[in-house]
Amino acid sequence: MTGRVETQADADVRACIDRHRSFALVAGAGSGKTTSLIDALARVREREGPQMRQNGQRVACITFTKRAVSVIKTRLGFDDLYLVSTLHSFLWEQISRFHDDIRQALREGRIPALIQKERDKDNGGNSRAATEARAKAASYEQDIAALDAVASFRYDDAKWGDYPGGRLGHDDIIEIATYLFAHNATFRRITGLRFPYIFVDEAQDTFPGIVSGLNLVGEGEGLPIVGYFGDPWQQIYDGSAGDFTAPGEGMPITKTENFRCSESVIRLLNAFRTDVKQYAAGDNAGREGSVLFRLVKAEKPELPRNRYSDDQIKRALARMDKAxxxxxxxxxxxxxxxxxxxxxIARRMGFAELNRLFNGPYASTRAEEAFEAGEHFLVQPLTTILHPLVEAHANDRSREILDVLRRNSPAFAANGPNADNTLKEMVDTSLSLVGQLADLWASGTIGDILRFGVAKQLIPAGDRLIEQLDRQPREEAYVEEEHALDKGDWLADLLFAMRPDEIGSYASFIGENTAYSTQHGVKGEEYAKVMIVYDDVEAAWNLYNFSKTLTPSTAGEPTDGQRARGQRLAYVSFSRALEDLRVLFFTASPEAARQELIDRKLVKPEQIEIVGI
Known part of the structure; x- marks a missing residue:
């Protein structure tokens, strides 16, 4: 977009700011939501900046990622009138001074909920998972009793907290803030006085309890006001707010321009989504682009659990290459x-065995999702620390080795065992350790490598990782009825026995150093040409079914959850295309699917082609 284009939505937001009225802006893909947000922030500075500075007040801008924080701060000229922050950082800044209130929230809300969660896992059996659940519930009960002795709390960069130690994790911050917003009027009043304007970017990804809490802050007439910027159709992860509305008599606003996509892509978006009708605006107005669906007869999966065999995956990839x-x-x-x-992707890039393990019978849904995101506790030390060290060693990049070690390795931390060494001693030690690691990488198993990493303090020794590395391998055969809650043991045993040959390819994929991505991974991105592969066998994931979402009369009706998730993810994926979009759609009934796509007016007949097996 070459020039500034003011839209009716921008004018409505400006009017709300001028009249001290809360609002909720729904901005479809490519609509210039960030520009609307920046304009709103600038409007507050223009009208009330001097008075707010004099009063010691600030404008809060809460966004979803650190990358977005950096972009917004830069566009605002790093003006300290604004507190631009991720949600967790913003919430911690608000609650961090109220230690007695934090204690109350933990005692009455957060920890009882965790106790109940563990009790729900306990089926009364003697499996390791059931036994651990009972032990955790008892431990949390002890944590409640220990709270009175905690003088103050701090926020650690970790998922889980240590309550007797006064340490809070990511999830704790959300739940504590939700509790305080809901139950503490003084906390709400102080938040509103400090921040007469609270703007929330990517509102659909904010937690429901936080949206409700901020709406309590902004209820009533006049300041403080709360302004939301987001799009429910771009919520792609469960657990976040999705829909959002402004507090009280706040104004709903819809932004209908699309400054990103070509005319063809926008027509598909409008046919697919009925609540917002977009039109091409700015430089893409008149840029036709193209949309084409290729329907391919899907093979019947040959493996158990509705999986393709290796040969079937080869043939599917060959069809993709042909397309x-x-x-x-x-x-x-x-x-x-x-x-x-x-x-x-795994087959094409070379981590098929690793992927098969984390999508196989020993992988829970949580393990699959963590692997997809590159966050599984067994694999993450390999991809983020050990493999980069081996790669740096292979390419004789000693400075990079030191950088990785200083950032990640307990042995080279400021208070680690090498802290008192001279620089030369530290360099010599690091090169020696990484040389040993490289030799082990060439000859050992993943289990050997992880044990070496822990023993030499190259990687953090998390409790779950240590538990898996220290126990004896499972010798009994896996029986679903008996071992379902402990299936992660079998997964770990197989992983530890594998060679590390596929870790590099998997790390490259997770690091987005490839032309392949999952549809979840490109939210917020844009590309000239986008190809989407829809194959429900390939996905083997009951959360989604695109055949049913796109062609329900042909493939059968999806569940409500499949429909909602599938529609949102398809919308996000379609709208990444600046110019041309191609959809490779594997379906059991190509002819019927073609007719249904036409009947639903998603695409025209000339935008569909059919290819047999």
Whole structure:
């Protein structure tokens, strides 16, 4: 977009600010939501900045990622009138001085909820998971009793807290703030006095309890006001707010311009989504672009659990390559290929065995999702620390080795065992350790490598990792009825026995150093040419079913959850395309699916082609 374009939505937001009225802006994909947010922030500075500075007040801008924080701060000129922050950082700044209130929230809200969660896991049996759940529930009860002895609390950069030690984790911050917003009028009043204007970016990704709490802060007439900027159709993870509304008599505002996508892509978005009708605006107005669906007869999966065999995956990838060649996209570097899950990507990039393990019978849904995100506790030390060290060693990059160790390794932390060494001694020690690691990487198993990393303090020794590394391998056969809650032991045993050959390819994929991505992974991005692969067998994921979402009369009706998730994820994926969109759609009934896509007016007949097996 070459020039500033003021929209009716921007004018409505400005009027709300001028009249001290809360609002909720729904901005479809490509609509310039961030520009609207920046304009709103600037309007407050223009009208009330001097008075707010004199009063010691600030404008709060809460956003979803550190990257977004950096972008917004830069566009505002790093003006300290604004507190631009991620949600967790903002909430901690508000609650961090109220230690007695934190204690109350833990005692009456957070910890009782954790106790109940563990009790729900306890089926009364003797499995390790059930036994651990009982032990955790008892431990949390002891934590409640220990709260009175905690003088103050601090926020650690960790998922879980240590309540007797006064340490709070990520999830604790959300739950404590939710409790205080709901139960503490003084806390709400202080928040509103400090921040007469609270703007929330990516509101659909904020937690429901926080939206409710901020609405309590902004209820009533006049300041403080709360302004939301987001899009419910771009909420792609469960657990976040999704829909959001302004407090009280706040104004709903819809932004209908699309400054990103070509005319063809926008027509598909409008046919797919009925609540917001967009039109091309700015430089993309009149840029036709193209949309094409290729329907491919899906093979019946040959493996248990509705899985493709290796040969079937090969054939599916061959069909993808054929489509790319037919479209003239085969060797272009401006094409992004989007999949729901990793099976085809893993085969193409070279981490098929690793992917198969984390999508197999020993992987829980949580383990699958953590693997998809690159966050599984067994694999993350390999991808973020150990593999980068081996790569740096192989390329003789000693400075990079030191950088990785200083950032991540307990042995080289400021208070670690090498803290008193001279620089030369530290360099010599690091190169020696990484040399040993590289030798082990070439000859050992993943279990050997992780044990070496822990023993030499190259990686943090988390409790779950140590528990898996220290126990004896499971010798008994896995029986679902008996061992379902402990299936992670079998997964770990198989992983530890594997060679590390696929870790590099998996790390490259997780690091987004590839033209392949999952559809979840490109939210907020844009590409000239986008190819999406829909194959419900390939996904093997009951949260989604795109055949049912796109062609319910042909494939059967999806569940309500599948429909909602599928629609949102498809919308996000479609709207990444600046110019051209291609959809490779594996379906059991290509002819019927073609007719249904036409009948639903998603695409025109000339935008669909069918290819047999």
């Amino acid at each position: 790319m060649a037919d479209w003239g996209w085969a060797d272009r570097d401006d094409v992004i290929k989007l999949f729901l899950a990793n099976q085809m």
